[in-house]
Amino acid sequence: MKDIAVSMKHITKNFSGINVLKDVSFNIYKGRVMALVGENGAGKSTLMKILTGVYLKTDGEIYLDGSEVSFNDTHSSQEAGIAIIHQELNLVKDLSIGENIFLGREPVSGRGRIMWKRLYENSEYWLKKLGLNENPRELVRNLSVGKQQLVEIAKALSIDAKVIIMDEPTGALTPAETQKLFNVINDLKREGKSIVYISHRLQEIFEICDDVTVLRDGELIGEKSVSETDEDKVIEMMVGRKLSEQYPRIETAIGQDVFRVESLSNEFVKDISFSLRQSETLGVAGLMGSSRTELMRTLYGIYPYKGDIFLNGTKIKILSPMDALNFGIAYVSEDRKTNGIITDMSVRDNITMSSLKKFTSALGLINKNKEQASANNYIETMSIKTAGTYQLLKYLSGGNQQKVSIAKNLNTSPKILILDEPTRGVDVGARKDIYDLINKFKKEGMCIIVVSSDIPEVLGICDRIMVMHEGKISGFLQQKDATQEAIMTLAVGKDVYNDDH
Amino acid sequence: MTTIKKLLKNKPLIVLLAASVVVAIINPRFLTWGNILTVLRQTSINAVIATGMTFAILIGGIDLSVGSVLGFCGAIAAAMISSGINVFVVVITALMLGTFIGFLNGTLITAGRLQPFIATLGTVTLLRGLILVFTKGRPISTGSTGASEAFGKIGTGFIGPIPIPVYIMIVVFILAYYILNHTRIGRYIYATGSNEEATIYSGIKTSRVKLFVYSVSGMTAALAGILITARLGSAQPTAGAGYELDAIAAVVLGGTSMAGGVGTIAGTAIGALIIGILNNALNLMKVPSYYQDVAKGIVILAAVLLDRKQKLSR
Numbered sequence: 091m092k093d094i095a096v097s098m099k100h101i102t103k104n105f106s107g108i109n110v111l112k113d114v115s116f117n118i119y120k121g122r123v124m125a126l127v128g129e130n131g132a133g134k135s136t137l138m139k140i141l142t143g144v145y146l147k148t149d150g151e152i153y154l155d156g157s158e159v160s161f162n163d164t165h166s167s168q169e170a171g172i173a174i175i176h177q178e179l180n181l182v183k184d185l186s187i188g189e190n191i192f193l194g195r196e197p198v199s200g201r202g203r204i205m206w207k208r209l210y211e212n213s214e215y216w217l218k219k220l221g222l223n224e225n226p227r228e229l230v231r232n233l234s235v236g237k238q239q240l241v242e243i244a245k246a247l248s249i250d251a252k253v254i255i256m257d258e259p260t261g262a263l264t265p266a267e268t269q270k271l272f273n274v275i276n277d278l279k280r281e282g283k284s285i286v287y288i289s290h291r292l293q294e295i296f297e298i299c300d301d302v303t304v305l306r307d308g309e310l311i312g313e314k315s316v317s318e319t320d321e322d323k324v325i326e327m328m329v330g331r332k333l334s335e336q337y338p339r340i341e342t343a344i345g346q347d348v349f350r351v352e353s354l355s356n357e358f359v360k361d362i363s364f365s366l367r368q369s370e371t372l373g374v375a376g377l378m379g380s381s382r383t384e385l386m387r388t389l390y391g392i393y394p395y396k397g398d399i400f401l402n403g404t405k406i407k408i409l410s411p412m413d414a415l416n417f418g419i420a421y422v423s424e425d426r427k428t429n430g431i432i433t434d435m436s437v438r439d440n441i442t443m444s445s446l447k448k449f450t451s452a453l454g455l456i457n458k459n460k461e462q463a464s465a466n467n468y469i470e471t472m473s474i475k476t477a478g479t480y481q482l483l484k485y486l487s488g489g490n491q492q493k494v495s496i497a498k499n500l501n502t503s504p505k506i507l508i509l510d511e512p513t514r515g516v517d518v519g520a521r522k523d524i525y526d527l528i529n530k531f532k533k534e535g536m537c538i539i540v541v542s543s544d545i546p547e548v549l550g551i552c553d554r555i556m557v558m559h560e561g562k563i564s565g566f567l568q569q570k571d572a573t574q575e576a577i578m579t580l581a582v583g584k585d586v587y588n589d590d591h
Numbered sequence: 592m593t594t595i596k597k598l599l600k601n602k603p604l605i606v607l608l609a610a611s612v613v614v615a616i617i618n619p620r621f622l623t624w625g626n627i628l629t630v631l632r633q634t635s636i637n638a639v640i641a642t643g644m645t646f647a648i649l650i651g652g653i654d655l656s657v658g659s660v661l662g663f664c665g666a667i668a669a670a671m672i673s674s675g676i677n678v679f680v681v682v683i684t685a686l687m688l689g690t691f692i693g694f695l696n697g698t699l700i701t702a703g704r705l706q707p708f709i710a711t712l713g714t715v716t717l718l719r720g721l722i723l724v725f726t727k728g729r730p731i732s733t734g735s736t737g738a739s740e741a742f743g744k745i746g747t748g749f750i751g752p753i754p755i756p757v758y759i760m761i762v763v764f765i766l767a768y769y770i771l772n773h774t775r776i777g778r779y780i781y782a783t784g785s786n787e788e789a790t791i792y793s794g795i796k797t798s799r800v801k802l803f804v805y806s807v808s809g810m811t812a813a814l815a816g817i818l819i820t821a822r823l824g825s826a827q828p829t830a831g832a833g834y835e836l837d838a839i840a841a842v843v844l845g846g847t848s849m850a851g852g853v854g855t856i857a858g859t860a861i862g863a864l865i866i867g868i869l870n871n872a873l874n875l876m877k878v879p880s881y882y883q884d885v886a887k888g889i890v891i892l893a894a895v896l897l898d899r900k901q902k903l904s905r
Contacts, residue, residue: 392792415794429788434852435781443782444793446775455773498793 093120094153095284096141096172096253101150103136103308110136113150114310116303118253123275123285125295125316128305128328129517134288137305138255142174143167173251177258177288177515179238181230188213188226191245216244219277221270234379235262235425243271247278254278255286260294261514264377264543265578272298290517292321293546304328329519337550338522339569340529342369344553348537349419349506351389354397358384359561362397366506366537371528373552374541375577380558382541383424386508390414390421401505415444420504422495424511424541430495431483438465438479440494445501468497473523489520496527507531508539513547525551545574559583603845603861606894610865614872621875628754634867635760636815638860640834641841642767643693643811645859646804648842649771651784651851652707654805656696657812657838659718661831664689665816666726668742669826673734678741686813692718693809697802715835722828732825739824746822756818763811767856776803784851840891841866865894 096118103111111133118124126134139145141152143161152159154170161167164174181190188210189196197205197212213226222240230238239262246254260268275285275298287299295302296316304311304327311327345368354362358381366372376382388395391408399406401417408414414421423430431440442449442461449461465479474493476486483491492512499507509528513521528551531538542548548555555567557580565580614621640657647654668685672678692714699710733739748755771777779800782790790797815834820826845862847854869890873883 390792410796411792411794412796421792423792429786429792432782432786432789434785439778439782443778443790443795446778450775454775455769456775456778458773502794 092122094118095120095155097153098137098141099151099153101137101140101152102148103133103140103145104148109148109308111140111308114305114308116310117313118284118286119301120284121279121282122300123279123287123298125299125302126286126288126305127290127292127295127302127324128311129519132305132328132517133308134305135257136308138174138257138286138288141167142172142255168249168251171250171252172255173246173249173253174255175242175246175257175259177261179235179242181238181241183231184229186227186229187217187224187233187241187244190230190241191216191226191248193245195249212248213244216248217241219247220244220274221267236264236267239263240267240271243274247274251283253284253286255288257288258290258515259287260289260291264379265545265581266377268294290513290515290521291544292324295324296321306330325518337547338525338529339551340532342532344368344370345535348402350400352398352400354385354388354395354399356388356393356395358393359388362563364556364563364566366539368537369532369535370554371532371538371540371552373548373555374539374558375543375545375548375555375581376558376564377581379560380581381561382558383510384561385558386421386510386539386541390419390508415502415504418503418505419508420444420499420502420506421508422492422499422510422512424514426488426491426495426515431491431498433484433491434482436480436482437469437474437476437486437494438462440483441465441468441479441497441501444498445503448501464501468494468500472497472527487517487520489516489523492516492524493520496524504536506537506539508541510541511543512540513542513544545577548572548577549574557581601846601861602897603858603865603894606844606897607861607865607868610868610872610890614868614875618872618875621872624752626871626875628752628757630864630867630871631757631760632754633870634863635754635756636818637834637837637841637866638760638863639763639811639815639818640838641845641859641863642763642856643808644835644838645767645842645845645847645854645856646771646780647707647808648839648847648849649780649784649851649854650801650804651787652700652801652804653711653839653849654693654696654808654812655708655711655835656692656714656718657808657815658831658834659715659722660689660692660809660812661816661819661834662722662826662829663692663718663725663816664813665820665830666722666731666826666828668817669731669733669820670725672739672742673732673736675734675736675738678738678745681738681742682745682817685817686810689813689816690806690810693806693812694802696809697805700805701798701801719832726826726828728828730825730827733820742821743824744821746818746820756822759814759818763814764856764860771856776800780804781852784853786852837866844891844894866891 094117098116101111101114102109114137116137128134136145140147143163143166159170191213192209197208199205210226217224217226220240220243222237224237230241239259243259259271263271278285289295299316301313301315302324303313304324306328347365348368349366352363362385374382387393391410391414399408406417408417427433438461442464449457451457462479468474469476472493475490483494512524528538540552549572553569555572555577557564557577559581560583564583567576620626644654644657664685667688668681671681696711696714699705700707733742745755750758771780779795783797783800787797819830841862842859844865845858847858869887873886878886
């Protein structure tokens with residue numbers, strides 16, 4: 091019943107003496123969706139890079155439709171009908187959507203002229219299929235990250251591949267966009283295409299995938315039919331131990347109002363009023379375009395605003411991130427690589443970047459021993475996996491980079507910590523660590539704002555949830571009353587009411 | 592063993608040593624004490640400018656105005672000295688003037704949001720014009736007052752066996768090293784060059800970092816202007832023309848990335864020495880001056896390519 095499209099057998103990959111993949115076998119079936127899961131560093135990406143010809147395998151065989159193949163570069167794997175949608179966007183921002191979709195494969199006439207009309211018509215067809223209402227002549231630069239992701243998907247679909255690998259395709263998508271993607275995946279299945287679906291979001295896997303393969307530390311742990319297993323079992327296979335509880339929310343006595351925002355407006359948000367109490371974790375939910383991130387960045391001094399902000403009853407004016415940090419407001423960015431961390435600098439330099447003043451003597455010289463001690467302290471307490479404080483951040487996994495980004499902000503001793511998508515691209519183990527940290531901050535009396543597209547996460551860790559819709563607050567929900575449906579209803583702006591608490 | 596390996600990885604240093612050995616074999620006079628001091632003294636001007644340039648390139652910018660700042664500040668210094676003003680006052684004024692011009696460059700780049708290349712290119716033309724207006728196109732002699740004699744010492748004097756400009760170069764290197772490696776502003780310079788947005792998000796005002804960097808670059812250019820005017824005893828209207836290119840070459844030879852964020856002051860020191868040795872060797876070998884530039888260009892390109900090739904293969 092299961093027809094094998096691709097079969098990778100006994101794949102071993104050795105990087106300078108270290109086996110990152112050990113005797114892994116992996117199957118992709120025709121007309122089915124295979125989930126590939128594992129913690130960061132489990133070898134998922136390496137396995138897919140071998141399949142698409144980015145890396146050469148050290149040992150093992152790959153069969154495509156029964157005959158052995160060997161790809162030395164991505165071009166030959168594409169020719170053979172294998173397409174990959176990368177987690178990191180690989181679009182040329184100053185070209186149009188259509189030019190990106192057909193980059194390197196532009197339809198040309200006999201005399202070598204690009205047939206623009208055909209290119210844009212074809213682009214439009216794929217955009218429609220993904221429910222993306224954009225002019226294909228629009229520059230990619232002007233699209234939101236979610237829409238860029240959809241363009242990336244359109245590009246892969248347009249190759250008309252037999253096998254499509256999707257690496258975290260929904261990382262930046264709204265629930266509605268995710269649903270459209272799932273519809274497309276179902277269409278592709280019916281056409282007999284094979285899909286590999288890599289995601290940290292297990293719920294998605296149980297919604298859209300047929301089979302699941304679990305890797306851990308470069309080894310194959312097992313392949314199961316989705317119908318034969320459940321989330322807990324998959325998590326157990328991934329981490330090799332039982333996670334007692336995915337969301338370990340704790341109850342703390344919530345104190346006085348610490349932070350209050352009154353009728354704040356700017357080009358992104360309108361009439362925002364809310365308050366935060368000591369030891370409170372406020373979740374912020376909303377779809378793409380709800381301007382959640384823009385609101386947080388406004389509070390962090392990135393964008394100008396009209397309206398009032400009060401800290402402990404005193405009115406404050408936040409004009410820059412420097413002001414925000416001085417008032418004790420810290421922001422952990424959702425877009426780590428662009429503005430959260432500096433990948434070309436060391437773990438130590440990143441951890442002390444926002445609080446370097448603390449480590450500087452009266453003479454203006456940096457006390458490197460003190461810095462080193464601080465970095466070591468965070469590495470230990472947050473279990474950051476790194477070869478040392480000198481390691482450049484680009485060599486750390488996403489989860490560990492995220493921890494460094496949080497450590498950098500903690501070093502400023504914030505009273506209010508804003509976490510924007512704190513677990514995006516973070517594996518299950520590190521996720522749990524981050525939730526535990528949030529609980530620890532809560533106990534210490536910190537106010538925390540968690541912005542997240544992952545609704546179960548918001549439900550799981552927050553005391554109160556603020557839902558936004560198109561730049562406005564559409565409602566608040568207490569943790570005990572909140573359900574996925576209630577959040578979604580507010581998020582789509584169906585039922586707008588404004589009473590706090 | 593590991594230190595040797597580390598040294599072998601330092602391509603600029605290897606190039607420097609190889610160049611020295613080759614030149615020494617071709618012309619044994621190269622290794623005489625007198626010639627070494629000459630090389631060091633001649634290198635000092637470019638080295639001082641290249642130090643400021645290193646700062647500018649580290650933040651991902653560039654300062655094309657250094658040559659004209661050198662010329663302008665040199666001319667002002669010469670005029671002041673010739674009217675008998677105290678050397679100390681003149682030196683401080685010239686340095687402040689250079690710093691101020693650098694600050695203006697920085698303002699155009701930060702508040703005016705101009706590309707560093709465009710902003711400093713504009714400054715070059717403006718200053719070159721001002722120099723001609725000020726000097727009326729003729730050299731300004733520092734004269735023969737007591738002040739001019741004392742001023743001349745800065746460029747021609749010795750402390751012990753070593754020329755004063757060499758001491759100045761070394762002090763500039765040490766100060767720059769300390770700023771880049773042991774102060775907050777130094778850390779922010781690397782951060783701004785690596786990822787400006789993340790630096791801003793870390794609560795750092797990168798516009799202040801840039802103003803500082805261009806001010807430093809202006810100041811080092813003015814210092815070089817003082818050195819060259821003191822050495823020659825006069826300020827030429829065309830002084831410093833094209834010096835920005837030698838400074839950039841020294842920085843790049845030293846392994847600093849034009850994209851910003853990566854580079855060291857030690858690298859720049861080596862880069863400046865490579866160029867100094869090259870100039871000296873071409874003179875020793877009596878290469879006609881038109882051919883000297885051709886040879887220099889080829890060597891610079893070859894050295895940078897060698898470095899690039901190694902980085903890619905890693």
